[in-house]
Amino acid sequence: MPARPDPLRTVLQILLYVALYYLAALTLGTMFEWLGVYLVGLTAPILLAAALANWVSLRIHHGYRLRDAGLWWRRASAVNLALGLAGGVVAACLVLAPPLAVGAAHIRTTPADPGSLTSVLYLAIILAMGAAGEELLFRGYGFQVLMGAVGPVAAILPVGIVFALLHGANPHATAFGIANTAGFGILLGYAYWRSGDLWLPIGLHFGWNLTLPLFGVNLSGLTMKVTGHAMTWSAGRLWSGGDYGPEASVLTSAALVALWVFVWKAPVCRQASPLAWTPAEDVLCEPSPPLAS
Numbered sequence: 001m002p003a004r005p006d007p008l009r010t011v012l013q014i015l016l017y018v019a020l021y022y023l024a025a026l027t028l029g030t031m032f033e034w035l036g037v038y039l040v041g042l043t044a045p046i047l048l049a050a051a052l053a054n055w056v057s058l059r060i061h062h063g064y065r066l067r068d069a070g071l072w073w074r075r076a077s078a079v080n081l082a083l084g085l086a087g088g089v090v091a092a093c094l095v096l097a098p099p100l101a102v103g104a105a106h107i108r109t110t111p112a113d114p115g116s117l118t119s120v121l122y123l124a125i126i127l128a129m130g131a132a133g134e135e136l137l138f139r140g141y142g143f144q145v146l147m148g149a150v151g152p153v154a155a156i157l158p159v160g161i162v163f164a165l166l167h168g169a170n171p172h173a174t175a176f177g178i179a180n181t182a183g184f185g186i187l188l189g190y191a192y193w194r195s196g197d198l199w200l201p202i203g204l205h206f207g208w209n210l211t212l213p214l215f216g217v218n219l220s221g222l223t224m225k226v227t228g229h230a231m232t233w234s235a236g237r238l239w240s241g242g243d244y245g246p247e248a249s250v251l252t253s254a255a256l257v258a259l260w261v262f263v264w265k266a267p268v269c270r271q272a273s274p275l276a277w278t279p280a281e282d283v284l285c286e287p288s289p290p291l292a293s
Contacts (some may be wrong), residue, residue, distance in 0.1 A: 010149040017057045017142040022050035037096030043126050047133030049142060059139045068274055069140045070198035081096045083202020084191070085267050091259045092211035095251045096231065102236040107216060115228030116131030123226045124210055129205035132198075138163050138185070139192045139201050144275035151277075152193045160185030170244070171221035177241065183256045184247075186207075191263050196271040203259070204259070218245030 009242035027276075028045035051066060058064040099105035100117035138159055146153035163185030164178050188201040195201075212219045221244045232241035 002043050004287065005145075005149055006043055007149065010145055013057065013061055013145050014142045015147075017053050020056055021049050022136060023051035024052045027056060028063060040126065040129075041238065042210040043130035043133060046137065047129045050133045050137035054136055054141045058118060062275075069136065069144065070192070070196065070271075070273065072138075072197065072271065074271075075233065076271050077197055079267075080195045080197060080200040080271075081203045081270045084200045084205075085207040086203075087262045088204040088207020088209075089211050089264070091255045091262075092208050094255045094258060095246050095249070096212070096215045096217065098224075099233065099235060099239065099251070100231075105233045106233050107229050108232055109229050110216075110225060111228075113225035113228060115226050119226040120214070123213060123224060127209045127213075128206050131209055132202050135162075135188065135198050135202045135205055137175045139188060139198055141275065142285075143192070144273060147193070152190075156186055156189035158189075160189050163188075167220055172243035173216075173221055174242065174244055177220075177244045180252045180256065182251075185254070187260055187263060188257065190260075194266075194268045194270065196264060196273040196276070200263075200268060204263070212245065212247075220247055221245065 025045050026217050028048050032040060032045055055066045058066060058068055062068075100107065141208075143155060143159050146159070161182050164182035167173060167181045168178055186198075188204060191201040192198065193206055196227045209219060212226040214227055216225075216227055218241075237248075239251060240246065241252070246252050
């Protein structure tokens with residue numbers, strides 16, 4: 001582990017990063033709202049603003065490029081992205097398939113919203129931008145600089161909690177849903193630490209977010225009618241999550257435990273992170289060492 005940087009410098013770097021993101025997101029959000037593209041306007045400003053804040057911060061403080069935030073594309077990146085996608089999709093299926101199998105939930109058609117392949121592909125693009133944008137924002141420059149300064153535990157926990165609290169503004173948010181989202185935020189931070197790149201957390205995030213709407217359930221309180229069917233529950237809110245969706249249910253809490261084990265045991269390719277730790281000489285496609293404080 002390299003020598004710890006000056007705390008004041010670290011704080012100023014993170015504050016500038018947040019300010020850059022906020023100003024860019026505000027400007028881009030206003031522009032997309034004026035253009036009248038609702039769904040794209042929800043995710044594109046996040047991705048573009050996060051990319052801008054990362055790029056500027058990397059250039060002015062370190063002389064790095066945007067890819068040095070963990071966006072290199074090599075064989076290890078593809079492996080980590082595939083592992084993340086598989087983990088996110090399977091975890092979501094573990095939440096939704098058992099209730100359907102035991103009759104606690106049912107799939108019904110929605111003639112008023114017939115759905116189409118085009119709408120599913122459009123949704124996939126929107127959710128991919130959202131997942132990439134949120135991971136670049138929350139697990140990008142500011143998070144990595146903080147991890148390099150205070151260690152993984154002291155960076156992963158608070159950033160995961162902030163990630164969850166910001167979801168409190170979503171429709172129908174509940175305390176249970178925010179608690180589960182905190183679990184996801186902490187898990188995604190750990191996924192970054194395991195991989196040293198953003199591809200593993202992006203894959204987890206996108207795989208989960210895409211699977212829920214395909215089953216016809218709400219995603220973090222948002223309803224996305226794209227498949228022509230919806231999942232209705234005979235079980236109570238504890239199992240269904242109510243209007244917020246399954247992310248506010250005990251089923252998601254259980255799936256989170258399984259997903260933690262998966263990320264811990266998966267054959268992740270650990271890449272060098274120039275901001276969070278000393279660059280490694282080789283890519284390691286093996287389990288990383290135990291999490292240190």
